[in-house]
Amino acid sequence: MSTAPAPAPFADASGKVRVAVVFGGRSGEHAVSCATAAGVLRAIDREKYDVLPVGITRAGEWVLVADDPAPLEGGRAEITAADAQVLVPLGDSSSTGLVLAAKGEVPQELGKVDVVLPLLHGPFGEDGTLQGLLEMAGVRYVGSGVLASAVGMDKHYMKVVLAGHGLPVGPYAVISPRTWHTDKARALDSVASLGFPVFVKPARAGSSLGISKVDRLEDVEAAVVEAQRHDPKVVVEAGIDGREIECAVLEGHGHAAPRTSVPGEIVLDDPASGFYDYETKYLDTAPLTMVAPADLPEDVAAKVRGLAADAFEALGCEGLARVDFFYTGTSVIINEVNTMPGFTPFSMYPLLWEKSGLSYPELIDELIALARERDAGLR
Numbered sequence: 486m487s488t489a490p491a492p493a494p495f496a497d498a499s500g501k502v503r504v505a506v507v508f509g510g511r512s513g514e515h516a517v518s519c520a521t522a523a524g525v526l527r528a529i530d531r532e533k534y535d536v537l538p539v540g541i542t543r544a545g546e547w548v549l550v551a552d553d554p555a556p557l558e559g560g561r562a563e564i565t566a567a568d569a570q571v572l573v574p575l576g577d578s579s580s581t582g583l584v585l586a587a588k589g590e591v592p593q594e595l596g597k598v599d600v601v602l603p604l605l606h607g608p609f610g611e612d613g614t615l616q617g618l619l620e621m622a623g624v625r626y627v628g629s630g631v632l633a634s635a636v637g638m639d640k641h642y643m644k645v646v647l648a649g650h651g652l653p654v655g656p657y658a659v660i661s662p663r664t665w666h667t668d669k670a671r672a673l674d675s676v677a678s679l680g681f682p683v684f685v686k687p688a689r690a691g692s693s694l695g696i697s698k699v700d701r702l703e704d705v706e707a708a709v710v711e712a713q714r715h716d717p718k719v720v721v722e723a724g725i726d727g728r729e730i731e732c733a734v735l736e737g738h739g740h741a742a743p744r745t746s747v748p749g750e751i752v753l754d755d756p757a758s759g760f761y762d763y764e765t766k767y768l769d770t771a772p773l774t775m776v777a778p779a780d781l782p783e784d785v786a787a788k789v790r791g792l793a794a795d796a797f798e799a800l801g802c803e804g805l806a807r808v809d810f811f812y813t814g815t816s817v818i819i820n821e822v823n824t825m826p827g828f829t830p831f832s833m834y835p836l837l838w839e840k841s842g843l844s845y846p847e848l849i850d851e852l853i854a855l856a857r858e859r860d861a862g863l864r
């Protein structure tokens with residue numbers, strides 16, 4: 486049996502763990518993040534945790550938000566600016582008392598937090614930038630650190646790292662802003678050599694934002710321009726004809742190996758109508774079914790779980806990740822690693838754990854416990 490390192494001492498005299506739940510943010514997934522936060526605020530055990538809800542506006546300001554899930558639900562929530570901003574003092578000695586600073590007034594201490602729970606998706610939240618800020622502040626936080634977050638966000642480097650570990654990824658091309666502007670013909674050639682259809686994607690986005698499926702060379706340029714609205718760097722992938730299988734990973738305690746859930750499957754009710762795009766993911770009438778466990782041969786399910794754990798370790802993930810695959814009937818290919826997967830009570834990640842014996846509130850407990858066990862700083 487592996488022994489877990491002793492958790493950090495409590496910041497709260499009541500013996501409750503003080504958790505700053507951080508959500509919203511600057512990415513296109515602002516409202517999705519708010520919906521996740523609503524789910525967590527409803528489910529987190531108030532006997533164990535003292536919760537400080539902190540919203541990040543689309544402009545990047547941190548503000549204190551009412552501890553009320555209702556206005557955060559529905560998929561259209563927006564964190565608005567306030568007179569006072571929440572500041573994160575940097576340096577090891579602070580570790581970390583948040584401060585509420587109103588313009589022209591004496592800053593007010595919000596007290597120390599034991600753990601930050603960053604429920605942010607996309608750039609400036611899931612990509613290592615927020616994680617870097619928290620590292621500088623010497624505060625523990627849930628989920629992957631700077632490197633794994635950055636690699637997981639970038640569909641180009643994610644493939645480089647996975648392939649470097651001998652893990653299966655599909656054929657792809659990268660279009661940098663420089664290539665596009667100086668040698669568009671070469672960029673288009675690299676796309677054509679993949680065959681059609683292709684998927685044209687912003688390198689660092691999420692929730693399918695800016696992604697197009699393209700069937701003809703003459704439509705590639707428009708798709709690249711669309712993807713560039715989200716990210717100057719674009720990744721183009723050969724279309725893979727396969728089932729979409731997802732597997733949830735949770736870090737092990739102490740030196741134990743990562744734990745994997747039963748695999749699940751995203752089944753579109755009408756695959757001919759498109760792919761798993763933003764509307765499909767978040768419209769209330771989502772025309773899809775999440776099947777968990779996925780109906781897979783035993784050896785394929787085992788392979789998916791093994792690859793999910795390998796991908797988690799290849800990127801150096803911490804806490805949680807959801808690893809997404811295509812299963813073609815003969816091979817299992819990794820599509821992507823999400824270091825902050827959808828985490829509403831209705832999302833695939835919690836569903837997969839529920840089907841594997843861990844409820845949503847227990848999952849929140851696990852994530853906070855894992856974050857408290859680990860050291861701040863290099864580890």
Ligand SMILES: Nc1ncnc2c1ncn2[C@@H]1O[C@H](COP(=O)(O)OP(=O)(O)O)[C@@H](O)[C@H]1O
Nearest residue numbers: 684690691692693694722723724725760761821
């Ligand atoms: N190479 C591909 N082949 C087939 N379908 C793809 C491919 N890439 C993406 N898709 C479809 O587009 C969806 C979104 O792409 P994904 O890379 O997962 O982006 P995001 O990070 O926004 O979720 C996938 O779930 C899948 O339905």
Ligand SMILES: [Mg+2]
Nearest residue numbers: 692693809821
């Ligand atoms: Mg995806």
